[in-house]
Amino acid sequence: NAGVTQTPKFRILKIGQSMTLQCTQDMNHNYMYWYRQDPGMGLKLIYYSVGAGITDKGEVPNGYNVSRSTTEDFPLRLELAAPSQTSVYFCASSWGLAGGNTGELFFGEGSRLTVL
Amino acid sequence: DAKTTQPPSMDCAEGRAANLPCNHSTISGNEYVYWYRQIHSQGPQYIIHGLKNNETNEMASLIITEDRKSSTLILPHATLRDTAVYYCIVRVALIKAAGNKLTFGGGTRVLVKP
Numbered sequence A: 001n002a003g004v005t006q007t008p009k010f011r012i013l014k015i016g017q018s019m020t021l022q023c024t025q026d027m028n029h030n031y032m033y034w035y036r037q038d039p040g041m042g043l044k045l046i047y048y049s050v051g052a053g054i055t056d057k058g059e060v061p062n063g064y065n066v067s068r069s070t071t072e073d074f075p076l077r078l079e080l081a082a083p084s085q086t087s088v089y090f091c092a093s094s095w096g097l098a099g100g101n102t103g104e105l106f107f108g109e110g111s112r113l114t115v116l
Numbered sequence B: 001d002a003k004t005t006q007p008p009s010m011d012c013a014e015g016r017a018a019n020l021p022c023n024h025s026t027i028s029g030n031e032y033v034y035w036y037r038q039i040h041s042q043g044p045q046y047i048i049h050g051l052k053n054n055e056t057n058e059m060a061s062l063i064i065t066e067d068r069k070s071s072t073l074i075l076p077h078a079t080l081r082d083t084a085v086y087y088c089i090v091r092v093a094l095i096k097a098a099g100n101k102l103t104f105g106g107g108t109r110v111l112v113k114p
Helices: none
Strands: A004-007 A010-013 A019-025 A031-037 A043-051 A054-057 A064-066 A076-078 A087-094 A111-115 B009-013 B018-023 B031-038 B045-050 B061-064 B070-075 B084-092 B108-113
Touching: A004 A087, A019 A031, A019 A087, A019 A111, A043 A064, B009 B018, B018 B031, B018 B084, B018 B108, B031 B061, B045 B061, B045 B070, B070 B084
Parallel strands: A010 A111, B009 B108
Antiparallel strands: A004 A019, A019 A076, A031 A043, A031 A087, A043 A054, A064 A076, A087 A111, B018 B070, B031 B045, B031 B084, B061 B070, B084 B108
16 A cells, blocks of 8 residues: 655745645555644644545645545645745644544655745 | 644653653543644654554554543653654544544654763
8 A cells, every 4th residue: 555645845935826735545444634744843633534526624624625436545735835934834634533444644744845 | 623732842862761751731521632742744644543542553652641631652662763853742532524633733853872
């Protein structure tokens, strides 16, 4: 299993540009999440999904959009990039706690985004 | 979800046990204690979780006080590779409609020294 795969790993954007961060998982997890992490800070939840076709806002959703058309993929769209969106973005996926699962989140390696 | 308090940083000696405290005095009866760590800007890694009883796995032990207001993560024999930021997180059991989303605070920056 590859686990959670994020692309691109690095990207520089100009103010006002748009882009999509890709996330795919091959563990057949129901739940997927997008977090951002600013330098020296903890992770903040942007959006999450409990299954294909279902998404919901997290703590810091403004300036982002998501979709979940398949179980495997959970892309994060940045519209009109701003310097405040310079951050490291982490995608994660998980099972629930039923059936003896730990409910642990599996994280990707992150995507470093700089907006200039 | 209950808030947690952790020391911002701590050092420990290689080969010795590392004891990482976490205070969660407002924890509710249905809230679990989770521990994750993040090694140098990699994605966070699950370590262990528990509800009431002490837990142990191949990575660490989790000791939860009887009143559940605090817990301690124990790394039995710290190595240099255990240098990381350790996050203590408290959340309710999985709510199907809400997933297993976690709220990360500042964590404890642990430096294992030779």
